[in-house]
Amino acid sequence: MPRSASLDLADVLLKRCECLRALSNQPQAKRELVESLDIPRSTLDDIVRDLEHADLVEYLDGEWQPTPLGQCTFNHHTRYKEGLESLTDAAPVINELPRTTPVDRHFLIDAEVHIATAPVPDDVIQILLNAVESATHIRGITALAMSGYADSFYRHATAGSDAQLELVLQPEIFERLRTINPNQTDNVLSDENTTLYHGDVPVSFSLWISDENHAGIIVHTDQSVKGIIINDTDDALDWATDQYNRVREDAELISKL
Secondary structure, eight states: HHHHHHHHHHHHHHHHHHHHHHHSOBOHHHHHHHHHHHHHHHHHHHHHHHHTTTEEEEEEETTTEOOOHHHHHHHHHHHHHHHHHHHHHHHHHHSSSTTTTOOOOOTTTOOOOEEOOOOOTGGHHHHHHHHHHTEEEEEEEEEEEOOHHHHHHHHHHSTTTTTOOOOEEEEEHHHHHHHOHHHHHHHHTTTTTTTEEOOOSSSSSEEEEEETEEEEEEEESSSSEEEEEEOOOOHHHHHHHHHHHHHHHTTOOOOOO
């Protein structure tokens, strides 16, 4: 389809979408459309004419209904609007990130967004703990750590029988945690089902992948957490896995005790 034709199609869809929506739900005669859309017959005539000229609707057996192109176009339009709604839902969280942070739109569309709220914004961390508790294999990267939740995360991520945990940390994060909680850190290092790496984590969020079921990111503020985003779509998992593999590839294993 030439670009000019697709632009014309987009213009018709923008202006005449409600009528196409009504016909997508159920083929109707014009008298029925006048009632369901609550518009004058003369206005409806103009709308249907535009849709017909764009090959989006056709008249069959006394009723107007979408053409195959019309139905596909309407479905695509609906999916596009739902995607915009997902991006809007995620905006309060991702707008906390630097402009250069690589959060792909595929990770945001159809995601669950959990925004931290006052007076205890850290409560949102429970979403993370619940998400990893039943997993058998957790992979993650983080450039930041909340020391008060490090032990809780470890216990929840390794709660399952033979659960595997792999984490890539910034070197200074690991050393800081080891200074604050030496016994706890030693216990983690001695756990045969937990593998820690240190290396450059060039993103300003924390990311985890739970089995192959879902992935999530935690967006931090200077003092706390802004929110958590979780997505279980294939596109989201592919993006998260790519982010993890890029960081893991250059990371070094932290020797076990």
